[in-house]
Every structure is written in structure tokens, then in C-alpha cells.
Amino acid sequence: MATGNGNRKSPSNAVKIILVIVAVVFLISWISKATTGMADSTWLNIRDGFLITFAAFLTLSIFSFLYNDNPFYKFAEHLYVGVSAAYWMCLGFWSIIVGNFVPHASKTLSTFFKVPFQEYSWFYYVAFAFGVILLMRLLPKAGWIARWPLAVIIGTTAGFNLSRYLHSDFMSQVGNTFQPLFVDWQGAGHFFSNLSLAADGQLVMSAGNWIVVVGVLCGLVYFFFSKEHKGMFGAASRLGIWILMITFGASFGYTVMGRISLLVGRITFLFDDWLSIL
Amino acid sequence: MTFHERMITLDRRWIFLTLAVFVIIPFFLEFDIPVTVSKEVRDIYDFIEGLEAGDYILVGIDYDPNAMAELHPMSYAIIKQCFAKKLKVITLTLSQYGAGMAEQVVRDVADSTRIYHGFEPVYGEDYVFLGYRPYYAFVILGMGRDFRIPFPQDYYGTDLDSLPMMRGIRNYDQVECVIDMNGGTVADAWVSYGNGRYNVKLAFGLTGVMAADFYPFYQSGQIFGLMGGMKGAAEYEQLVDKPGPAKEAMKMQVFAHIVIIVFIGMANIGFFLGRRSRTKAGEVL
Structure with a gap:
């Protein structure tokens, strides 16, 4: 068991050689990008060359995980986490503390941060105090007081989300399952004489509404567990699971397309922006 | 090891390698993939085409760099139009x-508009970038009352009332529609608060992972x-007649999807052959 840096193994010669090769390749890339850059000044070309080369290095480092875990991947992963955390913290300070709190808290601070002072509001001081109290979690003896703002956050979020989902994801969606099963019905004669497979035709639109209504009902039956799934009820339940599977299949198909899009995006960057061979 | 056992125990790295090769090959081939425009996409195009010059439109660029490959081309195409x-x-x-x-998209498109349309959109008169504010739900609700509540200044620190195009605009009532390019949970909030609370006319550009979940909102008219x-x-x-990175990427998509279908087929064949051989072995025993 390793007990400290003294027991850590030094990298093997093979690893050292790989590191040197990678460093040389990316140094050549940097020089090449810097000398062929289109920016107005040499300094900008050197900077842009470094950024593109470093971005390519990080992309390849992340891709290297597909082969196996390795130090390049670990470096890229840790860098990403660190930079993201720092970026978010800075953004939080400037957008929440400076952007929201300062303009309502102090004219002096507003002048200092160059944001227009709006008006004093006690509400912002309460929010600020809650924010400070939330940080009390860092103190073991006063940690309990952090539950108060946490309770406010949870209560507010629950209240907001309840009304939000009730309206948009429940009422509107349920209301929309009440569809006419025979769209624009004017009798069988009219239906057959105007039979068409057009997307906005009577047949296709009616069939679509049937699928929605039957799909919703059968999907609900599948999740109804107070009655044994046998007979007609069982058949509806089986149809419900088929509907669910088709839905999951559609989602999976879209997911595959999304993931391939990310791959295409990165490969385009490597071949176009970095290697300039497209 | 039998053939079907090899098929279902294939080292995943071979799959990654094959996929990478088949995604790279189309980069160097000249061919075109026909793209059929679906109704839900055409609806956005037709709506924007139906607007008059000078009408206001709000474009949300609500995604992180990880969704850039999918959503950046949409943002460019919409803002170009x-x-x-x-x-x-x-x-x-x-x-x-x-x-x-977001700043990059707006700046690039403004530049290209000057080149291709001979008209130079002026910042503050033809377009404005409000920047970022945290807590999207409250921002969406706040903009429903007044844009100045969440965004007293634009991204560059200019007061909104100092920008000519923002002087005549207060909230969503003066905006014809919101087109939101979205790679996260903000889309839910736009439906709930933007459309649900303020009846904003709303359309989305979404990542592939999210798209299937939002078709019910399209079907319901939300x-x-x-x-x-x-x-x-x-x-x-294709609709705005400016083939770009997304149209180009369809070539790689087609190749990649064929590879994935082949691998799924191979795995299923391997699975069923294996099950049959195990059943036979069970019968013998």
C-alpha cells in the first residue's frame, strides 16, 4: 500500500517516450498554426495557434479513454472539472452578487462595480442573509442553521414546479388527448370519395388521433397495478408496453443521432480547424 | 469460441474504431444526402417568413459547448433568416x-449578412444581445413583466433604454415569437412559464437526445x-437555402447509422444463434 510520494513509481521509459512524442507533435502543431495564422499580429497568431492546438490535444486526450484509462484522459478530465468550477464561481459572483444584489444594496458598491444603482430593497438583504446562513454548513457547531434557507429553497422550488408541471405537463397534455376520432367527419360517402394518404388528409389525421387516444389509454393500463393483467385488460397492457417500447426506441434513435453529431463536431474541428485538410 | 459468441463478445474498441473510420471517410467523399423537410421544422420557417420587417423576435441560445455541434448550425440558420x-x-x-x-453567433451572422445581403445589421438598432442571467425560470418570468427586470443592461453593460431598438419594447407582448435553441432543462421552463404563464409563441431547436420528449408539446400546440x-x-x-455544417454532417450521420445498424444486427444474430445452440444443448442433456 502506498503511504506517500516516496513509494510512487516513476514513469517507465515507454511512458516517457510517449510523453516526449506527444509534446513534440503538439509543439510542431503550435508553431505551424502560429506561422500560418491569419490574425493581424504575431502575438494573436501565437495565441490562436496555442488555443487550437491545446483544444485538439484535449479532444484527443478525451477520446483516448475509448481505448483505456490513461494519464492524458485524467489530465483533460481534471482540467475540465477545475475550469468549469472556477468559471461557474466567477460567473456566479458577477451575475448574482454584482448583477442582482449590488444594484439594490449600495450606491457605493454599484459605483465601484460600475453597475447602475436601481433602488434599495430590503428583500435583497434578506436573500443575501440567507445566502450567508447557507454557508454556515461549513461550521460544525452552527451548521444546523443552514437548514432554514435550504427549507426556503426546497419549498419555493416545490411550489414553482408543482404549478409548472400541473399546467404544462399535466392539464395541457391531458386536454390534448381529447381528440376527434373521426376528423372532419361528414359521413362514409364523403370519407371514401375523398380518401387520401396525404399527411393532412382525413384518413391520416384520424388514424393519428386513434393512435394517440389508444396509446394513452393502453399506456395507462400498463401502469395500473390494482387489477391482474389478464384477458382484455392484459391485451391492452401488452399494447401499452409496445407503445412504450416504440417511444423508447424513438428516443434511443434520436440519442444515437445526437451522440454521432457530437463525434462529427469534434472530428470536423480536428480535420478542419486543427489540421486544415478539409 | 464459436462465431456467434465472438459476435456478442466483440471488444467494444473495435466498434469505436470502425465507427470512427466510417465517420471520417465521408469527409473526403463528394456526395450529397437529400434532406426531406419535416412539418415541425417548416412551421418555424413559415412563421418567420410571415413576419414583417421590423417585427421583434427573441432567440434564446441556451446551450453549453457540448451541444454546439447540433445547435450552433440551427442558431446560425435562424438568425441568418x-x-x-x-x-x-x-x-x-x-x-x-x-x-x-451566443455572442459569436450574432457577430458572425451580422458580418455575413453584410457580405451576402448588402445590409449591415447595426447593434442596438437591429439586434441586441442581453447576455446571461442565472435562474432561468425567474428570468423567463421576469421578462414577461419587463425585460429590464432581469436585464437592466445588455451583455456589454449598456442600459437597455439607451439602445434604440429596446426603447419600444417592454415584454413578450411586443415579441412575435421566441425561438429557443436548447440543450438542457431550460426548454421545460420556457414551456411552463413562457408559454403557460404568458402565452408566448414558442418554438424549439433541441438536441437529438431531448427532441423525442418534446413532440407531445408540439402535438398539443404548446x-x-x-x-x-x-x-x-x-x-x-435547406429551407434558408444556406447548406452549412449540419447538411454536410448528414453524410457522416448516414455512414455512422449504417455501421450501428450492422453492429446491432450482428449482436442480435449472435444472441439468437447462441440461444438456439444452448437450447439444443439443453435438449441433448
Whole structure:
């Protein structure tokens, strides 16, 4: 068991050689990008060359995980986490503390941060105090007081989300399952004489509404567990699971397309922006 | 090891390698993939085409760099169309990593509009970038009362009332529609608060992963259009007659999907052959 840096193994010669090769390749890339850059000044070309080369290095480092875990991947992963955390913290300070709190808290601070002072509001001081109290979690003896703002956050979020989902994801969606099963019905004669497979035709639109209504009902039956799934009820339940599977299949198909899009995006960057061979 | 056992125990790295090769090959081949425009994408295009010059439109660029490959082409295509129609474009981002990308899109499209349409959109008169504010739900609700509540200043620190195009605009009532390019949970909030609370006419450009979940909102009329993933972006590029990275990426998509279908087929064949041989072995025993 390793007990400290003294027991850590030094990298093997093979690893050292790989590191040197990678460093040389990316140094050549940097020089090449810097000398062929289109920016107005040499300094900008050197900077842009470094950024593109470093971005390519990080992309390849992340891709290297597909082969196996390795130090390049670990470096890229840790860098990403660190930079993201720092970026978010800075953004939080400037957008929440400076952007929201300062303009309502102090004219002096507003002048200092160059944001227009709006008006004093006690509400912002309460929010600020809650924010400070939330940080009390860092103190073991006063940690309990952090539950108060946490309770406010949870209560507010629950209240907001309840009304939000009730309206948009429940009422509107349920209301929309009440569809006419025979769209624009004017009798069988009219239906057959105007039979068409057009997307906005009577047949296709009616069939679509049937699928929605039957799909919703059968999907609900599948999740109804107070009655044994046998007979007609069982058949509806089986149809419900088929509907669910088709839905999951559609989602999976879209997911595959999304993931391939990310791959295409990165490969385009490597071949176009970095290697300039497209 | 039998053939079917090899098929289902294939080292995944071979799959990654094959996929990479088949995604790279089309880069060097000259061919075109026909793109059929779907109704949900055309609805967005038709709506924007139906607007008058000078109408206001709000474009949300609410995604992180990880969704850039799919959503950036949509943002470019939409804003190009808006500038070509001489609409007043308000852009903002509700994603904490989105500000840089949003600014890039608006700046690039403004430059290209000057080149291709001979008309130079002027910042503050034809378009404005409000920047980023945290807590998207409250920002969306706040803009319903007044844009100045969440955004007293634009991204560059200019007071909104100092910008000519923002003087005549107070809230969503003066905006014809919101087109939101979205790679996260902000889309839910736009439906719930933007459309649900303020009846904003809403359309989405979404990542492929999210698109299937939002079709019910399109079907219910809560959103009037939907672009799903890179395919949606390619369709829109085709509609605005500006083939771009999404249309180009359809070549790689086709190759990649064929490879994935082949591997799924191989795994299933391997699975069923294996099950049959195990059943036979069971019968013998």
C-alpha cells in the first residue's frame, strides 16, 4: 500500500517516450498554426495557434479513454472539472452578487462595480442573509442553521414546479388527448370519395388521433397495478408496453443521432480547424 | 469460441474504431444526402417568413459547448433568416456557458449578412444581445413583466433604454415569437412559464437526445415548431437555402447509422444463434 510520494513509481521509459512524442507533435502543431495564422499580429497568431492546438490535444486526450484509462484522459478530465468550477464561481459572483444584489444594496458598491444603482430593497438583504446562513454548513457547531434557507429553497422550488408541471405537463397534455376520432367527419360517402394518404388528409389525421387516444389509454393500463393483467385488460397492457417500447426506441434513435453529431463536431474541428485538410 | 459468441463478445474498441473510420471517410467523399423537410421544422420557417420587417423576435441560445455541434448550425440558420428578413433580433442565453457562443453567433451572422445581403445589421438598432442571467425560470418570468427586470443592461453593460431598438419594447407582448435553441432543462421552463404563464409563441431547436420528449408539446400546440438534432438543423439550412455544417454532417450521420445498424444486427444474430445452440444443448442433456 502506498503511504506517500516516496513509494510512487516513476514513469517507465515507454511512458516517457510517449510523453516526449506527444509534446513534440503538439509543439510542431503550435508553431505551424502560429506561422500560418491569419490574425493581424504575431502575438494573436501565437495565441490562436496555442488555443487550437491545446483544444485538439484535449479532444484527443478525451477520446483516448475509448481505448483505456490513461494519464492524458485524467489530465483533460481534471482540467475540465477545475475550469468549469472556477468559471461557474466567477460567473456566479458577477451575475448574482454584482448583477442582482449590488444594484439594490449600495450606491457605493454599484459605483465601484460600475453597475447602475436601481433602488434599495430590503428583500435583497434578506436573500443575501440567507445566502450567508447557507454557508454556515461549513461550521460544525452552527451548521444546523443552514437548514432554514435550504427549507426556503426546497419549498419555493416545490411550489414553482408543482404549478409548472400541473399546467404544462399535466392539464395541457391531458386536454390534448381529447381528440376527434373521426376528423372532419361528414359521413362514409364523403370519407371514401375523398380518401387520401396525404399527411393532412382525413384518413391520416384520424388514424393519428386513434393512435394517440389508444396509446394513452393502453399506456395507462400498463401502469395500473390494482387489477391482474389478464384477458382484455392484459391485451391492452401488452399494447401499452409496445407503445412504450416504440417511444423508447424513438428516443434511443434520436440519442444515437445526437451522440454521432457530437463525434462529427469534434472530428470536423480536428480535420478542419486543427489540421486544415478539409 | 464459436462465431456467434465472438459476435456478442466483440471488444467494444473495435466498434469505436470502425465507427470512427466510417465517420471520417465521408469527409473526403463528394456526395450529397437529400434532406426531406419535416412539418415541425417548416412551421418555424413559415412563421418567420410571415413576419414583417421590423417585427421583434427573441432567440434564446441556451446551450453549453457540448451541444454546439447540433445547435450552433440551427442558431446560425435562424438568425441568418431573421437578419435577411430585417427583423429586430433580441438574443440572450440562460445557459451559464452560453454567453461566448451566443455572442459569436450574432457577430458572425451580422458580418455575413453584410457580405451576402448588402445590409449591415447595426447593434442596438437591429439586434441586441442581453447576455446571461442565472435562474432561468425567474428570468423567463421576469421578462414577461419587463425585460429590464432581469436585464437592466445588455451583455456589454449598456442600459437597455439607451439602445434604440429596446426603447419600444417592454415584454413578450411586443415579441412575435421566441425561438429557443436548447440543450438542457431550460426548454421545460420556457414551456411552463413562457408559454403557460404568458402565452408566448414558442418554438424549439433541441438536441437529438431531448427532441423525442418534446413532440407531445408540439402535438398539443404548446410549441409551434421543433427542430430535432442535427437532422433538424440540416432541414433548416435547406429551407434558408444556406447548406452549412449540419447538411454536410448528414453524410457522416448516414455512414455512422449504417455501421450501428450492422453492429446491432450482428449482436442480435449472435444472441439468437447462441440461444438456439444452448437450447439444443439443453435438449441433448
